[in-house]
Amino acid sequence: MTNNKTLDKQLVINIAEQTLTMYQQQTEVARYVVSTAKNGIGSQQDSGCTPLGRHIIEQKIGGSEPMNAVFVGRVPTGEIYDTNLGELHPKRDWILSRILWLSGLEEGLNKGSNSQGGCDTYERYIYIHGTPDTEPMSIPLSHGCIRMRNTDIVELFEQVEEGMPVMIIVD
Template sequence: MLENQLNSEASIHLVVSISRQILSVYKGDTHLKDYIVSTAKNGIGSLEGSHCTPLGRHVIAAKIGHNMPMNSVFVGRVPTGEIYDSELGKAFPERDWILTRILWLAGCEPTINQGSNEFGCCDTFSRFIYIHGTPDDESMAEPLSHGCVRMRNGDIIDLFEEVVEGTKVLIEI
């Protein structure tokens, strides 16, 4: 089934620009739309524990949260049953909120964003790097995440419907 999805949607791909804090959607060479995002506060990097956003070629390995309500809270990719609001945010200010939908990324470049290198694990998938929703009162267009690519909740719902597992994602400076 995934192979059929890839064949029918192969021309859709995403480009995340760290310097511009923009996620762009393309079909073939045609630019379709841009979304404002927030990447890692610690900058770019691929090592486990760095809390950096990894560069390079990736694919969407899993889509999580289909048909969940907007602002659904996820912990470990599992919905908690909570719906985020400002009161919940105030009650748990230390939580890194993963909301609404998750697009779990896997790296495609061994020793860069897949597997390990001489410095340790650099695997995007095992580092749990996602494109996901975040509280709408969080700042966008500036690096503030713990390594993931954060989006507005309405935007991640829109993007979630545009992509399939296997969609290519390029993260560049």
């Protein structure tokens, strides 16, 4: 589902800087602070790590949902996140506002499997998504996904397309 607009745009997620940068024709057009995995980098199933390498946005989810909409299994629950809901469910890994579901392009690194088992970004449900605004950014705290401020993910969501390249790098 790529078109000419997406071919000259790409996202680069920098683990060391904890940033997501959008480039258009190799010029930086937007930069956001993010939070990647608390467990560091890696691509194995159940590792809780953020995978490196070349990816695409496989699926955009939640475009018609309100800000702070809560998703479970990529489906909106009808709840809107607020502090009270957060206190009621302190252990939940909140996925809010929008989801950009990533798919790896490199066999054995972030697609399919390797000698250690499954390493498929898409099958691991690795997303770029919103998180409660009380969660710190610029600090690796996620379970593998790339977390963003809700206003940032909503803004980014409107500027990207399915099929758009996403590169996740160490630094």
